[in-house]
Amino acid sequence: MITTVLAFLFTLGVLVVIHEYGHYRVAVACGVKVLRFSVGFGRVLWRRQSAPDATEFVVCALPLGGYVRMLDEREGEVAPADLDRTFNRKPLLSRAAIVAAGPVANLLLAVVLYAAAHWIGIAEPQAVLGAPVAGSLAERAGLRSGDWVKAVAGTPEEWQDVQSLVDLRWQVTQAALQGRSLQLQVTDRDGRAARTLMLDLSGLGGAEVDAALARKIGLGGAYSEPVLGEVKAGGPAAQAGLLKGDRVRSVDGSAVADAQTLRERIRASVRDGKAAPQQWLVERAGRSLQIDITARVQRDGEATVGRIDAFVGEPPAMVTVRHGPIEGLQQGLIRTWDVSALTVKMMGRMLVGQASLKNLSGPLTIADYAGQSVAQGLPYYLGFLALVSVSLGVLNLLPLPMLDGGHLMYYIFEGATGRPVSDLWLARLQRGGIAVLLTMMSVALFNDLARLLGLN
Numbered sequence: 001m002i003t004t005v006l007a008f009l010f011t012l013g014v015l016v017v018i019h020e021y022g023h024y025r026v027a028v029a030c031g032v033k034v035l036r037f038s039v040g041f042g043r044v045l046w047r048r049q050s051a052p053d054a055t056e057f058v059v060c061a062l063p064l065g066g067y068v069r070m071l072d073e074r075e076g077e078v079a080p081a082d083l084d085r086t087f088n089r090k091p092l093l094s095r096a097a098i099v100a101a102g103p104v105a106n107l108l109l110a111v112v113l114y115a116a117a118h119w120i121g122i123a124e125p126q127a128v129l130g131a132p133v134a135g136s137l138a139e140r141a142g143l144r145s146g147d148w149v150k151a152v153a154g155t156p157e158e159w160q161d162v163q164s165l166v167d168l169r170w171q172v173t174q175a176a177l178q179g180r181s182l183q184l185q186v187t188d189r190d191g192r193a194a195r196t197l198m199l200d201l202s203g204l205g206g207a208e209v210d211a212a213l214a215r216k217i218g219l220g221g222a223y224s225e226p227v228l229g230e231v232k233a234g235g236p237a238a239q240a241g242l243l244k245g246d247r248v249r250s251v252d253g254s255a256v257a258d259a260q261t262l263r264e265r266i267r268a269s270v271r272d273g274k275a276a277p278q279q280w281l282v283e284r285a286g287r288s289l290q291i292d293i294t295a296r297v298q299r300d301g302e303a304t305v306g307r308i309d310a311f312v313g314e315p316p317a318m319v320t321v322r323h324g325p326i327e328g329l330q331q332g333l334i335r336t337w338d339v340s341a342l343t344v345k346m347m348g349r350m351l352v353g354q355a356s357l358k359n360l361s362g363p364l365t366i367a368d369y370a371g372q373s374v375a376q377g378l379p380y381y382l383g384f385l386a387l388v389s390v391s392l393g394v395l396n397l398l399p400l401p402m403l404d405g406g407h408l409m410y411y412i413f414e415g416a417t418g419r420p421v422s423d424l425w426l427a428r429l430q431r432g433g434i435a436v437l438l439t440m441m442s443v444a445l446f447n448d449l450a451r452l453l454g455l456n
Contacts, residue, residue, distance in 0.1 A: 136218020
């Protein structure tokens with residue numbers, strides 16, 4: 001819990017400082033006097049000002065944002081000597097550059113963070129798949145347990161190597177949201193028996209990136225051998241005589257392809273609240289054994305499933321995805337662009353009702369993911385930080401009053417008409433923008449609570 005809170009606060013701190021520093025740095029470069037650089041809102045906890053006429057740097061009690069306050073005649077009287085340093089008297093392009101600098105800083109930070117994660121190297125499961133979901137697109141395409149996806153392509157001329165299972169899932173998700181099919185170059189686990197398959201995602205219409213979409217596509221998880229790990233004393237597995245290292249070949253005469261298949265058979269052994277006995281064919285030290293086992297019944301949400309109190313499956317094969325300085329930076333640029341485009345596309349779909357508002361996440365989800373990524377290691381946390389930085393940059397570029405994108409829209413109007421937006425319309429647009437932002441925040445918070453309570 002403490003790790004999650006600290007990771008969340010650090011994430012917010014870094015992203016807010018970078019965002020506001022973008023505004024601050026460009027404002028200074030354009031000759032605007034910056035009065036205050038604030039991280040957070042509310043009561044001031046820390047303050048530093050090198051001279052009475054210098055910028056005041058503060059850290060405040062509520063760390064959910066920040067701001068840069070610039071000298072502006074619209075906010076109070078300005079000494080004649082400082083008139084040429086006011087924001088409102090600067091040329092239109094200078095004001096637009098100052099406003100755009102915050103989101104741009106977040107996007108540049110994401111490029112650096114993604115690049116750093118690639119430079120360090122990320123341990124990810126190899127793109128060797130477990131059994132696909134029954135009846136799914138992956139099963140109909142011909143994917144089987146143990147298939148190794150080596151490359152993907154939207155067209156025959158666009159083949160891209162698949163570096164890991166994470167990379168494969170990213171490529172498949174993008175194709176599903178774009179409504180296009182994906183070709184797969186596949187071999188067996190030993191890299192032999194190459195073949196090309198077509199994963200038909202064209203009619204999927206991925207309105208929501210969630211578990212339901214993943215089940216429709218049906219890619220198996222990382223392949224894991226159906227071998228037992230630690231066996232809990234006194235549990236069904238121990239009582240049946242199963243041992244750590246036992247390899248399960250079949251259940252009730254039906255072959256077991258991988259650990260995921262075995263787990264599903266165990267879960268499905270419970271019918272009408274009662275566990276049916278199963279006969280397992282087990283390989284142990286080169287010998288084959290017939291073992292009868294009856295799982296215990298356990299509630300899992302609204303369903304009842306079987307449990308044997310043993311760890312099922314070996315750790316999947318891993319690969320370290322690492323790039324050199326130039327290639328890592330290129331990958332950072334590509335991933336930032338892809339995530340930005342995907343974010344804009346999902347926001348557009350939510351706006352027209354083609355995607356669910358359940359995709360909106362708030363601070364509770366961000367905090368949870370921050371803690372999980374820290375536990376996984378530095379590269380994963382850097383990737384998470386980059387993802388949130390992209391989201392913050394794109395969100396702030398939306399043409400909504402109160403956001404940087406809204407101010408840029410004012411400047412586009414001013415550039416097109418030769419006059420600024422009137423004070424009356426500014427007030428109306430501000431009220432509308434506040435209403436939209438409060439609605440978005442309420443939906444995001446509701447989604448967070450629904451996820452935490454298991455309602456989503």
